[in-house]
């Protein structure tokens with residue numbers, strides 16, 4: 001049995017988790033996405049506290065590549081056709097067993113990954129089946145701080161959150 005306390009790797013879905021699921025497309029067909037700045041800081045804080053972060057998305061876009069680089073996320077897979085298989089690839093890339101891995105998702109395509117990881121997390125506005133399969137459901141919706149909340153939840157369970165906050169309190 002795995003709990004938040006044992007998580008060493010957090011894998012995030014992109015659309016509907018790091019974004020609100022909206023897909024902006026410009027006149028040239030280039031997709032644009034809106035990320036939440038507090039999720040970004042949360043990811044940086046998690047990394048500084050020793051957690052590994054990965055991203056797994058079914059779509060492919062330059063904008064995701066840019067955001068991953070900006071956040072220093074080395075382990076990410078775009079264009080995933082089967083998330084249940086690709087979590088094993090991320091397991092190998094990050095060097096953390098899936099039993100010690102959290103996966104944050106919002107839709108049915110995430111369920112194969114949910115069944116592989118030790119700590120599945122759903123965002124507040126995930127579909128019912130995903131929320132039912134999750135061990136933790138955030139209060140925040142996808143793209144509106146859900147990733148930050150998931151990170152905070154895990155760091156608190158590990159007793160690391162106060163030290164993170166203390167760095168900013170001066």
Ligand SMILES: [Mg+2]
Pocket residue numbers: 013014015016017105106107
């Ligand atoms: Mg999604």
